[in-house]
Amino acid sequence: MNTIHPGKVLIVDDDADVLRAARLLLKRHFSQVDFEKNPQKIPYLVTNFDYDVILLDMNFTRDLSSGKEGFEWLDKILDIKPDAAVVLFTAYGDVEMAVRAIKAGAVDFVLKPWENEKLIATLQHAIENKQEQTQASKSFSNKAVTGSENPIIGDSPAMKELLDTAARVAETDANILILGENGTGKDLLARHIHQLSHRNGQPFVNVDLGALSETLFESELFGHVKGAFTDAREDRTGRFEEAHQGSIFLDEIGNITLPFQAKLLTVLQNRSITKVGSNKAVPVDVRLICATNRNIEQMAAQHLFRQDLLYRINTIELHLPALRERQEDIVMLAEYFLGIYRKKYNRPVAFLHDTLVTQMEQYDWPGNVRELQHAIERAVILSQGKSLMPKDVFMKSNNNNNDKSMDTGYNLEEMERNMINQALKKFNGNITEAAKELGLSRAALYRRLEKYNI
Numbered sequence: 001m002n003t004i005h006p007g008k009v010l011i012v013d014d015d016a017d018v019l020r021a022a023r024l025l026l027k028r029h030f031s032q033v034d035f036e037k038n039p040q041k042i043p044y045l046v047t048n049f050d051y052d053v054i055l056l057d058m059n060f061t062r063d064l065s066s067g068k069e070g071f072e073w074l075d076k077i078l079d080i081k082p083d084a085a086v087v088l089f090t091a092y093g094d095v096e097m098a099v100r101a102i103k104a105g106a107v108d109f110v111l112k113p114w115e116n117e118k119l120i121a122t123l124q125h126a127i128e129n130k131q132e133q134t135q136a137s138k139s140f141s142n143k144a145v146t147g148s149e150n151p152i153i154g155d156s157p158a159m160k161e162l163l164d165t166a167a168r169v170a171e172t173d174a175n176i177l178i179l180g181e182n183g184t185g186k187d188l189l190a191r192h193i194h195q196l197s198h199r200n201g202q203p204f205v206n207v208d209l210g211a212l213s214e215t216l217f218e219s220e221l222f223g224h225v226k227g228a229f230t231d232a233r234e235d236r237t238g239r240f241e242e243a244h245q246g247s248i249f250l251d252e253i254g255n256i257t258l259p260f261q262a263k264l265l266t267v268l269q270n271r272s273i274t275k276v277g278s279n280k281a282v283p284v285d286v287r288l289i290c291a292t293n294r295n296i297e298q299m300a301a302q303h304l305f306r307q308d309l310l311y312r313i314n315t316i317e318l319h320l321p322a323l324r325e326r327q328e329d330i331v332m333l334a335e336y337f338l339g340i341y342r343k344k345y346n347r348p349v350a351f352l353h354d355t356l357v358t359q360m361e362q363y364d365w366p367g368n369v370r371e372l373q374h375a376i377e378r379a380v381i382l383s384q385g386k387s388l389m390p391k392d393v394f395m396k397s398n399n400n401n402n403d404k405s406m407d408t409g410y411n412l413e414e415m416e417r418n419m420i421n422q423a424l425k426k427f428n429g430n431i432t433e434a435a436k437e438l439g440l441s442r443a444a445l446y447r448r449l450e451k452y453n454i
């Protein structure tokens, strides 16, 4: 006899045969199974019914191969219900696409043609997770928890010393400059310092200066008054004011132009901001933490960065070592990410194979912890057995190291991937410079790095 699991399932697939077969199977296992052939009905259904899991086809007929329409529907569902559990239904050979979709917010995927037991188990898992999360968020909202911090993993002498210093200086209000390559954890360290400081009940405001256009710079940081310029229809509070009594983290400080450096210096000297269009100074009390991946001393020596501003921001300098300089941390980090992603994606994988450990320690991780994190995430999603092997983790990373030029024909995605790799190589992994060269914003480049698992 079949067990009927409590759970409301919605299946959306425009193939009538698939729909019929899936419905017949699932009705024997779940308490409610709705089905829909027309994806246009998705918004109505998702808004009006509370499904525990949605089984969504990725390959609607309008766009059979790329899954683009499936991605659009996935986005729409998550816009309407950010905590919806969506399992993708996708044709054989689409594993790459399914991986991307999981990164985009789906909870799992099932390949067509499906194995009955696998399909039921996947949906059952998704339902249980969703119900657990709903429970957890209910009890979470009853407690006044401030700041759910991600831990900083690392046991190497270099990291121990750094974390020790960070803990000591966190208690003071000294300005801190964090130096380190892309992906070494500068943002994470800045949050950590804020959490350890007496300001931890107050806001932590993160500003990516590298992503701010010149026109936005002042209004974003200092705010503006209504009518200050054509688009200023309302008063706007700037990021400094938002951070009042808390900490402000200015990332990519090495990327601002000399005139803006002068404006920032004035604010730091006066401890007050003046909104665009106003002449009234507003006092602000913030703890300043800055970061850059550039050689800022050298920039100052070349008069590209103001020496007086540098003196203001680097009362304490913390240097985050590159991952290749703290080999001892690689396995610990890999195991940490393995634990996170096996849980997130419900995978049975639990170990790093010995051969993988050796290769990971030998590899030089130009993208640092971020690269390691993405490599493990992807490997976990694709994993089949209990342990991760070198081929799972290094499948793409190895390609990155090859100096593959544009000899791959006219596959647009492949060309884009190659161009990104070349730009990163040219600027030694500096995201801001590479983004500039490619004509992309930093955020857009990050999205592509994620997409191509670079």
Ligand SMILES: Nc1ncnc2c1ncn2[C@@H]1O[C@H](COP(=O)(O)OP(=O)(O)OP(=O)(O)O)[C@@H](O)[C@H]1O
Residues within 6 Å of the ligand: 150, 151, 152, 153, 154, 180, 181, 182, 183, 184, 185, 186, 187, 188, 189, 251, 293, 333, 369, 370, 373, 431
């Ligand atoms: N020591 C660590 N322990 C756990 N996770 C880490 C550690 N270092 C970095 N990470 C993770 O790696 C990713 C990149 O880290 P983060 O964004 O802090 O780097 P960054 O140096 O600020 O990068 P960028 O210069 O490109 O902005 C994040 O997901 C972060 O949580």
